[in-house]
Amino acid sequence: MRRSMLFFPGNSANMLLNADFLGSDSMILDLEDAVAPTEKDSARILVRNAIRDLGYTREVIVRINPVDSPYWEKDLQTIIPVKPDMIMPTKVSCADDVKIISDYIAGLEEQLGMEVGTVKLIPLIETALGVENAYQIASSDPRVEAIFLGGEDLTADLRCKRTKEGNEIFYARSRMVMAARAAGVDVYDTPWTDVEDYEGLIKDAEFAKSLGFTGKSSISPRHVTFINEVFSPTEEEIQYARDVFATIEKAKAEGKGVVSLRGKMIDAPIVARAAQVLEAAEAMKGGR
Amino acid sequence: MNGKLVKDLKEAIRLSGLEDGMTISFHHHLRNGDMVAVMVMEAICEMGIRNLNVNISSIFDTHEPFIGYIEDGVITGIETNYMGGVVGRAISEGLLDKPVIFRTHGGRPSDIISGKSPIDVAFIAAPTSDCMGNCTGKIGKSACGSLGYAFADAMYAGKSVVITDNLAEYPLVDYSIAENYIDYVVVVDKIGEPSGIVSGTTKITKDPVGLVIADYAARAIDASGLLVDGFSFQTGAGGASLAAAKYLKDIMLRKGVQGSYGLGGITSYMVDMMQSGCFKALYDVQCFDLDAIASLRTNPNHMEVTAAHYASPTAKSSAVDSLDVVILGATEIDTNFNVNVHTDSNGYIMGGSGGHSDTAAGAKMSMIVAPLSRARLPIVVDQVMCKSTPGHTVDVLVTQRGIAVNPLRGDLRDRFLDAGLPVFDIHELRDMAEKLNGKPKMLTRGDREVAKVIYRDGTLLDTIYNVPVR
Numbered sequence: 001m002r003r004s005m006l007f008f009p010g011n012s013a014n015m016l017l018n019a020d021f022l023g024s025d026s027m028i029l030d031l032e033d034a035v036a037p038t039e040k041d042s043a044r045i046l047v048r049n050a051i052r053d054l055g056y057t058r059e060v061i062v063r064i065n066p067v068d069s070p071y072w073e074k075d076l077q078t079i080i081p082v083k084p085d086m087i088m089p090t091k092v093s094c095a096d097d098v099k100i101i102s103d104y105i106a107g108l109e110e111q112l113g114m115e116v117g118t119v120k121l122i123p124l125i126e127t128a129l130g131v132e133n134a135y136q137i138a139s140s141d142p143r144v145e146a147i148f149l150g151g152e153d154l155t156a157d158l159r160c161k162r163t164k165e166g167n168e169i170f171y172a173r174s175r176m177v178m179a180a181r182a183a184g185v186d187v188y189d190t191p192w193t194d195v196e197d198y199e200g201l202i203k204d205a206e207f208a209k210s211l212g213f214t215g216k217s218s219i220s221p222r223h224v225t226f227i228n229e230v231f232s233p234t235e236e237e238i239q240y241a242r243d244v245f246a247t248i249e250k251a252k253a254e255g256k257g258v259v260s261l262r263g264k265m266i267d268a269p270i271v272a273r274a275a276q277v278l279e280a281a282e283a284m285k286g287g288r
Numbered sequence: 289m290n291g292k293l294v295k296d297l298k299e300a301i302r303l304s305g306l307e308d309g310m311t312i313s314f315h316h317h318l319r320n321g322d323m324v325a326v327m328v329m330e331a332i333c334e335m336g337i338r339n340l341n342v343n344i345s346s347i348f349d350t351h352e353p354f355i356g357y358i359e360d361g362v363i364t365g366i367e368t369n370y371m372g373g374v375v376g377r378a379i380s381e382g383l384l385d386k387p388v389i390f391r392t393h394g395g396r397p398s399d400i401i402s403g404k405s406p407i408d409v410a411f412i413a414a415p416t417s418d419c420m421g422n423c424t425g426k427i428g429k430s431a432c433g434s435l436g437y438a439f440a441d442a443m444y445a446g447k448s449v450v451i452t453d454n455l456a457e458y459p460l461v462d463y464s465i466a467e468n469y470i471d472y473v474v475v476v477d478k479i480g481e482p483s484g485i486v487s488g489t490t491k492i493t494k495d496p497v498g499l500v501i502a503d504y505a506a507r508a509i510d511a512s513g514l515l516v517d518g519f520s521f522q523t524g525a526g527g528a529s530l531a532a533a534k535y536l537k538d539i540m541l542r543k544g545v546q547g548s549y550g551l552g553g554i555t556s557y558m559v560d561m562m563q564s565g566c567f568k569a570l571y572d573v574q575c576f577d578l579d580a581i582a583s584l585r586t587n588p589n590h591m592e593v594t595a596a597h598y599a600s601p602t603a604k605s606s607a608v609d610s611l612d613v614v615i616l617g618a619t620e621i622d623t624n625f626n627v628n629v630h631t632d633s634n635g636y637i638m639g640g641s642g643g644h645s646d647t648a649a650g651a652k653m654s655m656i657v658a659p660l661s662r663a664r665l666p667i668v669v670d671q672v673m674c675k676s677t678p679g680h681t682v683d684v685l686v687t688q689r690g691i692a693v694n695p696l697r698g699d700l701r702d703r704f705l706d707a708g709l710p711v712f713d714i715h716e717l718r719d720m721a722e723k724l725n726g727k728p729k730m731l732t733r734g735d736r737e738v739a740k741v742i743y744r745d746g747t748l749l750d751t752i753y754n755v756p757v758r
Contacts, residue, residue: 018496018688021497022497023500222494
């Protein structure tokens with residue numbers, strides 16, 4: 001389960017050393033914007049060695065440089081051999097951008113004797129064109145497990161100001177959720193960038209959750225607990241989900257076909273939702 | 289009214305009868321802003337007195353001129369509870385012939401009171417005093433708050449000299465140390481540099497690793513079974529310790545736990561906890577910041593305690609004996625839970641026990657918070673270079689990776705596991721630290737004893753040897 005995804009600069013040895021202990025469900029090890037052009041080589045090697053040697057227990061996502069940069073192929077050549085869970089391609093604007101990367105990874109997987117399709121993709125959509133093509137991107141390749149909204153670059157492309165209220169990305173957020181759900185993949189929200197403003201963060205995360213986002217990313221370890229809390233099922237939700245299954249079991253035993261709980265018929269969507277809640281609750285056990 | 293005022297420091301030294309070979313003492317409440325110890329040594333040196341034993345509750349980097357007085361034979365012995373890196377380095381390189389005697393904050397007053405470490409003349413820096421020697425640290429331009437460590441010196445030295453830069457009208461109200469213990473009072477321009485005495489406000493760490501450690505620490509305290517009404521608590525002023533106190537405060541307020549007292553060196557965070565209703569009282573042996581000083585001055589429930597009341601092992605009782613939980617730091621901890629807070633990774637002296645081993649011995653749960661590694665060196669090791677606090681008094685180690693519980697405390701281990709906390713064997717944490725950092729080469733130490741670490745009960749806990757100079 002991914003509620004939170006935390007970004008780590010790929011050139012910070014100390015951060016990579018502790019990345020696994022900071023409470024996020026996924027770690028995004030960044031080779032792109034957090035790393036200056038002069039540091040690209042060393043960051044690549046550091047991230048590769050970290051994944052290879054540190055025994056990370058959380059999901060590892062590596063954010064690579066965009067396909068119009070001179071770095072992305074080298075990024076993949078270096079990182080794919082250590083089998084990250086996912087690659088995050090950047091500035092993805094159309095299905096072809098995904099195809100290029102997917103094909104390149106397939107070539108590497110073959111060379112390395114890995115099963116083709118092992119490494120999954122979570123395209124970062126951060127351009128106006130990307131948002132408009134979100135469904136095509138989300139459904140472009142079986143590797144795509146989720147899509148991810150990048151609010152900062154998007155507002156630059158939209159030529160508007162990024163605000164805390166976030167009205168300028170409301171359409172993009174809605175469109176991303178719609179596209180992801182239509183394609184049957186998960187969808188993750190852009191980070192909250194004011195490190196000290198926890199109230200704003202919680203409000204922003206709750207809003208994203210209300211729109212249908214699966215989880216939210218963060219650039220600050222201090223945000224992780226709040227994001228996890230917002231995107232975790234509440235005690236009441238967990239109890240309700242348990243009741244749903246208990247009611248179904250009881251109905252089965254009694255040979256009843258249609259059952260209701262608290263005056264509401266239990267139909268397929270309610271069962272699916274209850275299953276998601278219990279799965280999330282199980283995944284959270286003992287964690288932070 | 290002139291009372292006990294004498295014209296200057298040299299006059300006070302002369303009147304005190306100080307001679308070659310005697311023991312003098314200082315307290316460290318002015319911390320790194322202290323000007324008095326060096327000022328007194330300078331006067332003593334000019335008067336030609338030599339071969340002195342200096343008993344000072346802590347040595348900070350501002351006391352660097354001590355190095356010169358040691359070289360010149362003015363200082364030939366040092367007894368202290370803590371030594372900062374600058375003087376520590378010189379001592380470690382063999383500056384002083386006689387080994388430094390390290391005690392604890394509780395052991396020092398115990399030995400002074402019992403006569404084991406007698407003081408001939410105590411020099412007591414006082415931010416405010418009247419002419420008869422009633423003095424306090426709560427007010428004055430050099431205010432430092434509590435004078436807890438100075439009481440035993442004032443009360444048991446042969447002669448006691450108060451040195452102040454704020455002479456108040458007699459009688460000083462709300463004094464800390466009373467005139468009946470004081471022989472002479474000297475007024476000087478300045479006893480300390482305020483910026484070195486206290487920090488403006490102490491800040492909790494922003495380091496994400498420190499915050500993870502703090503979160504685990506607070507949750508472990510919550511799970512320990514000790515966090516109930518009447519709970520008492522001490523924490524260090526380090527970033528992760530303060531962050532743990534903040535998280536603990538949140539838990540206490542959420543659960544409505546009304547604690548009894550907060551103890552120790554007091555920071556704004558402990559003051560905030562008391563004001564929020566987490567504690568009924570603060571017992572303050574030393575103030576770390578301006579908020580703590582202001583609270584000590586104005587809040588009757590915030591009380592100054594003497595070092596003996598704080599932690600003396602030979603007192604009829606001391607506040608550490610009733611302590612539920614203490615959070616402490618470590619430069620190293622070994623797989624037997626022994627903790628080093630005296631030396632750095634190169635074997636140089638850069639600290640000392642302070643109240644570390646006193647509180648660890650007294651508290652029902654003593655908790656060490658430390659990252660698994662610092663600057664690519666493992667913190668959990670096979671054997672500490674210096675045993676500052678014995679492992680049987682250390683209950684829990686909290687790192688960012690997880691918590692290790694002393695095998696003597698199986699009860700705590702079970703409680704932590706029940707609470708879903710990540711509990712490891714300490715050997716596992718050592719292995720993780722070594723896997724990340726490699727195993728450091730053993731240091732080659734010299735064969736000269738440069739310091740003896742005396743446990744609070746008077747037994748020799750460890751010996752520190754010189755670091756060979758290349």
